[in-house]
Amino acid sequence: MTCGHRPCQTASDVSRRHAASVNVPWLMSNLVLMRTSPTWAKGLARMLLEVPLPRRWAHVQGVAARARSIAPTLGPDAALLEAAAWLHDIGYLPELAGTGLHQLDGARYLRDAEHAESMLCRLVAHHSCAVIEAEERGLAEILCREFRSAPLALASALTFCDMTTSPDGKPVHVEWRLAEIHNRYGSEHLVSRSIHRATPMILDAVDQLHAKAAPTASSRCNA
Numbered sequence: 001m002t003c004g005h006r007p008c009q010t011a012s013d014v015s016r017r018h019a020a021s022v023n024v025p026w027l028m029s030n031l032v033l034m035r036t037s038p039t040w041a042k043g044l045a046r047m048l049l050e051v052p053l054p055r056r057w058a059h060v061q062g063v064a065a066r067a068r069s070i071a072p073t074l075g076p077d078a079a080l081l082e083a084a085a086w087l088h089d090i091g092y093l094p095e096l097a098g099t100g101l102h103q104l105d106g107a108r109y110l111r112d113a114e115h116a117e118s119m120l121c122r123l124v125a126h127h128s129c130a131v132i133e134a135e136e137r138g139l140a141e142i143l144c145r146e147f148r149s150a151p152l153a154l155a156s157a158l159t160f161c162d163m164t165t166s167p168d169g170k171p172v173h174v175e176w177r178l179a180e181i182h183n184r185y186g187s188e189h190l191v192s193r194s195i196h197r198a199t200p201m202i203l204d205a206v207d208q209l210h211a212k213a214a215p216t217a218s219s220r221c222n223a
Contacts, residue, residue, distance in 0.1 A: 067085035080117075
């Protein structure tokens, strides 16, 4: 169709060109943001865990609540931490358990099936000193090759949230949580061995968060 020797622009032509020049990059950018949002992460975790693993679902709800409680200490990273809290244990789902290292299995699913943002995958892959259990399973090289460790502040924050939340999603002291893991698995299990080796680092992560949270709480009281 022409209009006075010039190609006529139909509404669909304009719409297609506008999508190519503006909407596609915008949509891709928003897709990346969506893949790190707590709302998206909560929905995915619910879909994967609520029915087949209800106790695990209760735990991740508690871990996410912990993440929200320390949001003032994290600034712009607060939403990313909460998303990781929702998703950190999805690797326990039997359908995803390719290696038996739930941190690696969960991160692979997020990367390969959900195309999640890299930092979110890294947090899930390395949460709660995962590299130590990976060593026990002979998977440390694979874990570190596929996923770089997350920045210390974020990794420590996620460890704090995980290791101060009970299997039923209740806030607990870290010492209680460590003892519960040993009792649940037994002293000879590789998970117990891993937790025993990781205990100094877990305690350090919890101490870091307490120290970081203290000035924030004080500033709120003095406001």
